[in-house]
Amino acid sequence: MLLGPSLAVSAVLFALGVAGVLLRRNAIVIFMCVELMLNAVNLTFVALAQSLGVAGQIFVFFVMAVAAAEAAVGLAIILAIYRHKQTVDLQNINLLKG
Amino acid sequence: MYARWVLTALLVWPAVAAVAILIAPPRWAKHLGFVASLIEFAIAVPLWWTFVPSGGMQFVCDAPWIQVPLFGTGAPWSIHYTVGVDGISLFMVLLTTLLVPLSVLGSYSYITTRERAYYALLLVLTSGMIGVFVALDLFLFYVMWEVMLIPMYFIIGVWGGDSRLYAAIKFFIYTMFGSLLMLVAILALVYLVGQRTGIFSFDYFHLMRNLGDLGPLAFWLFAAFFLAFAIKVPMFPFHTWLPDAHVEAPTAGSVILAGILLKMGTYGFLRFAVPFFPAVALAPPVETAIVALSLVGILYGGLVAMVQPDFKKLIAYSSVAHLGFVMLGIWALTLQSVQGALLVMINHGISTGALFFLVGMIYERRHSRLIAAYGGIARVVPLFAAILTFVSLSSIGLPGTNGFVGEFLVLVGAFRTHPVAAGIAATGVIVAAAYLLWALQRVIFNPLDKPENEKLPDLTPRELAVLLPLVACIVWIGVYPKPILDRMEPAARQFIESVRPPGPTATAIAP
Amino acid sequence: MPSALQLLWLVPALPLAGFLANGVLALRRPRAKHAVSIIGVGVLLAALALAIVIVLAFLREGTPGPLVFPYWEWMPVGELHVTVALQLDQLSAVMLLVVTGVSSLIHVFSVGYMGEDPGYARYFAYLNLFVFFMLVLVLGASFPVMFVGWEGVGLCSYLLIGFWFNERINADAGKKAFLVNRIGDVGFLVAMLMIFAHTGSLDFQPLFAQAPKLFTPGGPAVTAITLLLFLGCTGKSAQIPLYTWLPDAMQGPTPVSALIHAATMVTAGVYLVARCNVLYALAPVASAVVAGIGALTAFFAATIALKQWDIKRVLAYSTVSQLGYMFLGVGSGAYAAGIFHLVTHAFFKALLFLGAGSVIHALHHAYHATHSREDAQDMRNMGGLARHLPWTSTLMWVATLAIAGIPPFAGFFSKDQILSAAFSLGDVHPLWYVYWLLGLLTALLTAFYMTRLMLYTFHGPNRTGERESAHLREAPWVMTGPLVVLAALSLAGGALNVPALLRGREWLEHWLEPVTAVAARLRPGIEVPHGTEWALVIAAVAAAGLGIIAAVRLLRPEELVPARLAPAERGFARVLWKKWYVDEIYDFLFVRPLIWLSREVLWRTIDLGLIDGAGVNGAARLSRALGWIGSRLQTGQLGFYVVLFVGGVLAVLWTAVR
Numbered sequence A: 001m002l003l004g005p006s007l008a009v010s011a012v013l014f015a016l017g018v019a020g021v022l023l024r025r026n027a028i029v030i031f032m033c034v035e036l037m038l039n040a041v042n043l044t045f046v047a048l049a050q051s052l053g054v055a056g057q058i059f060v061f062f063v064m065a066v067a068a069a070e071a072a073v074g075l076a077i078i079l080a081i082y083r084h085k086q087t088v089d090l091q092n093i094n095l096l097k098g
Numbered sequence B: 001m002y003a004r005w006v007l008t009a010l011l012v013w014p015a016v017a018a019v020a021i022l023i024a025p026p027r028w029a030k031h032l033g034f035v036a037s038l039i040e041f042a043i044a045v046p047l048w049w050t051f052v053p054s055g056g057m058q059f060v061c062d063a064p065w066i067q068v069p070l071f072g073t074g075a076p077w078s079i080h081y082t083v084g085v086d087g088i089s090l091f092m093v094l095l096t097t098l099l100v101p102l103s104v105l106g107s108y109s110y111i112t113t114r115e116r117a118y119y120a121l122l123l124v125l126t127s128g129m130i131g132v133f134v135a136l137d138l139f140l141f142y143v144m145w146e147v148m149l150i151p152m153y154f155i156i157g158v159w160g161g162d163s164r165l166y167a168a169i170k171f172f173i174y175t176m177f178g179s180l181l182m183l184v185a186i187l188a189l190v191y192l193v194g195q196r197t198g199i200f201s202f203d204y205f206h207l208m209r210n211l212g213d214l215g216p217l218a219f220w221l222f223a224a225f226f227l228a229f230a231i232k233v234p235m236f237p238f239h240t241w242l243p244d245a246h247v248e249a250p251t252a253g254s255v256i257l258a259g260i261l262l263k264m265g266t267y268g269f270l271r272f273a274v275p276f277f278p279a280v281a282l283a284p285p286v287e288t289a290i291v292a293l294s295l296v297g298i299l300y301g302g303l304v305a306m307v308q309p310d311f312k313k314l315i316a317y318s319s320v321a322h323l324g325f326v327m328l329g330i331w332a333l334t335l336q337s338v339q340g341a342l343l344v345m346i347n348h349g350i351s352t353g354a355l356f357f358l359v360g361m362i363y364e365r366r367h368s369r370l371i372a373a374y375g376g377i378a379r380v381v382p383l384f385a386a387i388l389t390f391v392s393l394s395s396i397g398l399p400g401t402n403g404f405v406g407e408f409l410v411l412v413g414a415f416r417t418h419p420v421a422a423g424i425a426a427t428g429v430i431v432a433a434a435y436l437l438w439a440l441q442r443v444i445f446n447p448l449d450k451p452e453n454e455k456l457p458d459l460t461p462r463e464l465a466v467l468l469p470l471v472a473c474i475v476w477i478g479v480y481p482k483p484i485l486d487r488m489e490p491a492a493r494q495f496i497e498s499v500r501p502p503g504p505t506a507t508a509i510a511p
Numbered sequence C: 001m002p003s004a005l006q007l008l009w010l011v012p013a014l015p016l017a018g019f020l021a022n023g024v025l026a027l028r029r030p031r032a033k034h035a036v037s038i039i040g041v042g043v044l045l046a047a048l049a050l051a052i053v054i055v056l057a058f059l060r061e062g063t064p065g066p067l068v069f070p071y072w073e074w075m076p077v078g079e080l081h082v083t084v085a086l087q088l089d090q091l092s093a094v095m096l097l098v099v100t101g102v103s104s105l106i107h108v109f110s111v112g113y114m115g116e117d118p119g120y121a122r123y124f125a126y127l128n129l130f131v132f133f134m135l136v137l138v139l140g141a142s143f144p145v146m147f148v149g150w151e152g153v154g155l156c157s158y159l160l161i162g163f164w165f166n167e168r169i170n171a172d173a174g175k176k177a178f179l180v181n182r183i184g185d186v187g188f189l190v191a192m193l194m195i196f197a198h199t200g201s202l203d204f205q206p207l208f209a210q211a212p213k214l215f216t217p218g219g220p221a222v223t224a225i226t227l228l229l230f231l232g233c234t235g236k237s238a239q240i241p242l243y244t245w246l247p248d249a250m251q252g253p254t255p256v257s258a259l260i261h262a263a264t265m266v267t268a269g270v271y272l273v274a275r276c277n278v279l280y281a282l283a284p285v286a287s288a289v290v291a292g293i294g295a296l297t298a299f300f301a302a303t304i305a306l307k308q309w310d311i312k313r314v315l316a317y318s319t320v321s322q323l324g325y326m327f328l329g330v331g332s333g334a335y336a337a338g339i340f341h342l343v344t345h346a347f348f349k350a351l352l353f354l355g356a357g358s359v360i361h362a363l364h365h366a367y368h369a370t371h372s373r374e375d376a377q378d379m380r381n382m383g384g385l386a387r388h389l390p391w392t393s394t395l396m397w398v399a400t401l402a403i404a405g406i407p408p409f410a411g412f413f414s415k416d417q418i419l420s421a422a423f424s425l426g427d428v429h430p431l432w433y434v435y436w437l438l439g440l441l442t443a444l445l446t447a448f449y450m451t452r453l454m455l456y457t458f459h460g461p462n463r464t465g466e467r468e469s470a471h472l473r474e475a476p477w478v479m480t481g482p483l484v485v486l487a488a489l490s491l492a493g494g495a496l497n498v499p500a501l502l503r504g505r506e507w508l509e510h511w512l513e514p515v516t517a518v519a520a521r522l523r524p525g526i527e528v529p530h531g532t533e534w535a536l537v538i539a540a541v542a543a544a545g546l547g548i549i550a551a552v553r554l555l556r557p558e559e560l561v562p563a564r565l566a567p568a569e570r571g572f573a574r575v576l577w578k579k580w581y582v583d584e585i586y587d588f589l590f591v592r593p594l595i596w597l598s599r600e601v602l603w604r605t606i607d608l609g610l611i612d613g614a615g616v617n618g619a620a621r622l623s624r625a626l627g628w629i630g631s632r633l634q635t636g637q638l639g640f641y642v643v644l645f646v647g648g649v650l651a652v653l654w655t656a657v658r
Helices: A003-023 A027-052 A055-085 B002-023 B026-044 B046-050 B089-106 B115-134 B138-147 B149-159 B164-197 B204-210 B217-232 B241-248 B251-276 B284-306 B311-332 B335-366 B382-395 B402-417 B419-426 B428-444 B461-479 B482-499 C003-028 C033-061 C090-113 C120-139 C143-161 C168-199 C204-214 C220-236 C245-251 C254-263 C265-275 C277-282 C284-305 C311-331 C335-369 C390-404 C410-427 C431-458 C477-497 C507-511 C513-522 C530-554 C571-577 C579-631 C638-657
Strands: B058-069 B076-085 C067-077 C080-088
Touching: A003 A027, A003 C638, A027 A055, B002 B026, B002 B046, B002 B058, B002 B076, B002 B115, B026 B046, B026 B089, B026 B115, B046 B089, B058 B138, B076 B089, B076 B115, B076 B138, B089 B115, B089 B251, B089 B335, B089 B461, B089 B482, B115 B138, B115 B149, B115 B251, B138 B149, B138 B164, B138 B251, B149 B164, B149 B251, B164 B204, B164 B217, B164 B241, B164 C579, B204 B251, B217 B251, B241 B251, B241 B311, B251 B311, B251 B335, B251 B482, B284 B311, B284 B419, B284 B428, B284 C579, B311 B335, B311 B402, B311 B419, B311 B428, B335 B382, B335 B402, B335 B461, B335 B482, B335 C067, B382 B402, B382 B428, B382 B461, B382 C003, B402 B419, B402 B461, B402 C067, B402 C168, B419 B428, B419 C168, B428 C168, B482 C067, C003 C033, C003 C067, C003 C080, C003 C120, C033 C090, C033 C120, C067 C143, C080 C090, C080 C120, C080 C143, C090 C120, C090 C254, C090 C265, C090 C335, C090 C477, C090 C507, C090 C513, C120 C143, C120 C254, C120 C265, C143 C168, C143 C220, C143 C245, C143 C254, C143 C265, C168 C204, C168 C220, C168 C245, C204 C277, C204 C513, C220 C265, C220 C277, C220 C284, C245 C254, C245 C311, C254 C265, C254 C311, C254 C335, C265 C277, C265 C311, C265 C335, C277 C284, C277 C311, C277 C513, C284 C311, C284 C431, C284 C579, C311 C335, C311 C410, C311 C431, C335 C390, C335 C410, C335 C477, C335 C507, C335 C513, C390 C410, C390 C431, C390 C477, C390 C530, C410 C431, C410 C477, C410 C530, C431 C530, C477 C507, C507 C513, C571 C579
Parallel strands: none
Antiparallel strands: B058 B076, C067 C080
């Protein structure tokens, strides 16, 4: 029941997230795209839980918890970077260069 | 009581004292270090009398340490804390405990920064060195081998000369490279013997008894041990860490490096590499190669020493030559040559140690190690010149000093099994005279043509206190080495018999 | 056994104690000259007195065999038993007396000669130490103990040649002496190794007693051993090819040249061959080599002596030449004759050197008084000194006649016996006639250059300088006294061993018989008819006389000019003056290539370049290069990482799904 369309939507959302991470430069936008990918996965979990059991729905809570933690830490880091460099454009942040 | 705990006390005491030094106020550091190392020496000295020459391994202390099943073999891997000394290690322990207090005393005015850390490291180093010489469990041996590496790394790297970091890292990586291969070989050995006997033990005697025939693998295991020890000796061509480490280390570091650390290589050959794999060590190609490398070491070390502009480097290369004699003595496998090799190990510690002290003392006054910076100073520092001359003469093996006894025994013994090699090695004494006398001439003789040398102060009482025990040893071993030879003879004999079954010895004139 | 013999250890111990006391004084109280003189000379006189008492006791004892006094075990290892032991036999008794006697005289002389030197205490310390080692050398009962003395005297020679160490030339000469000696010492060392490997013993007594059984006569083992021992002798006793250090050794104080480089140390090689007479008798080839090298050296050094201007250099080459004679003697199997020449040579050559020292002392004072910087040793600055130094002149003439071999002076007897011994072997092989001829020619050259030395130094006009000649004085009695004693010995020393031909008792020959008995049995001497022997004597004396007459007739001392005005030598004279360029040849062939090899090839190329550069640091550079390549992936661009990440995930998925 609606499995096919649900999976299709989540695939589209995931692809959009990947494309955003790959193509955008603004750290906030990339961050939001990562959230998008997580939620795409959540959608998949929920959709598949109908046929495969309740474990998938429980996993969604885990993912949401991790996403919330990630959002807290990630936004804090981005904020720190912004304070430091006055920009969140990732092209200007290359301290890991070897 | 003494017999059971002395070695453990020797191991633990310096480590405890090191902690005490770290806690105590910095201005006490050197005095505490000196007292602690003197106590260490006092603990070790009774070994000389209580040691029974024919008693084999003595003062043994054995306790289980780590016993866990590993690698799913089922049987526990038994690692013990086992220590003991025989006629080979006894003198290494005594030499160590003699040189450490002198090194501490010799560092009094040389080390002016971070004194607490320095003296604490020196004492930890002592623990490690004693541990290497007394360990009878290969795991313990390996741990101690690494324990002494780290303090030495810091001593060179923190208190060394201008390019100390380069020297320290080179020393560390060089030694580590060899010792890791040795670790692999030790593990392989334990595993192989364990498979055969069902007991996965690191115990030295267990391994010796049950080694059996390892087939072609023996060669590779020997090669791993050989590399670790040959780097430490150092044998040509694994010697290039030595000049850098010697030159950059502070005086006490050089003394201990030359006096004791190098002996760990030859000690390793005597204790482990050769008795474990006699068939490989005596296989004609291996034997020829090692004897040849020893000869190369003797002549090459001497010739390269001759043209060094830096006095410390000269002594460093001369160590390569001296240790070549030791290797030749070990591989010649006669009673005279092996005892001679042991004696050269002791002598080199004393004479080269004294030389490094002397160079360090003159360096403190003039801040130059270059031979060309001096000249004619015998007139301003006669006492220094007299002792330098005397110690140099012992280093070149003048009869009546310790150097001669060792080299003569090595040559006498080596001549019986390797006459050509002994003949070539004998020419090494010419080269030795050439490099040391030439350096001596350029330092204490020749015109006194540098104004900054005209006001050099002569040796202080403290410096004399450092040197005189070594001078006394030089005379004593040169004139009456019998007590030492008597104590090492059974161990040397046992080493030879464990490697090569006893055969008939031919003498025409009965004693 | 009488108690005096038991005190043998005290003879070397006395100078050793003197060394220690004077050494401490040299370091702590260098100005305490009186104490130094009393200790330094006192121990020597005590040692001499003791030596005489001991030898007398030995005479009374009348034992033919050697007395061995073991003290302690030195290196007992397995079958090797080296004991520190001294041995007194007829040969070491002779050496004991010569060494202590000549040393005592020279110590006394040194009190005057070195009196004003700031290193007075150090000088006597070294000199005492030398006597100690020399006594160990001649009294040692085994090869290793002898080797202690053998290298020890080399050490003292090194220290004393470079005594005035602040002059580079002195320090160079000392180092050269030690190194050249060391080359020889390796021969000695390897010989010891061979002896032990073949016989299992290094003690003289059992070894020599059993040597005829242990070695095949003329076999390779004994030949190699004796040749190696002789290599040691060529170093210590300055024979071809290792003689070059001795002339340079004249940089030391003159009494040192007299004691070490003329009378005692340099004769150690002769003593060694005489000591090992059994081995040499078993090795005829080695003996022939010894004699040949000896004869060649005698002649070669004599040619160089012809053209030297430094008075001490003439005497140095003369010493080399006379040592050659001694080796000719012991090589010919005439061990007693060799030792006899050693003894007489010790007398007259010590006298010559001390006389030269007296001359130099006088000139040095004269130049010092006028602040002149002329060379006090150059004969061109001397001349006519007989007027100023009558004693020295007369006494040195005695020595000159003795060394030239004019009867009845001591040198005549000893030299003659060596020459006739060499000649007698001509029946065995004609080569010995060549040796004899070389010896005869050397006798002629010796007479010539010694007369030249005397003429240029003491006769003709004085060339020292107008003002300086007023300051020339005879030395004090503490210096001329020893000269008188030595002159008496040079005059009468021949009485020790007057040959049977001259109705003599051949006293020394008989005295040494117990030592040389085995060798004499192995290699009996060849009797020469009386007529031939007389002819040989006459030939030798004629050669000497001819040399003296030729020198007197040919040389013109009045035509010489002082050294600073003298023209450079030309032609063959220059070759002789430059000592056949041997030093330059050695330098070019051995010294420079060795240093170049060590510095450029071994150190810079192999050690620093190949092993350390390419090997060790090469490995470090390699790992750093690999790391650099890896680090290029780390751009720091997050986008790039994500692209790689997504690509990686896709790749994994692709392989998983497929």
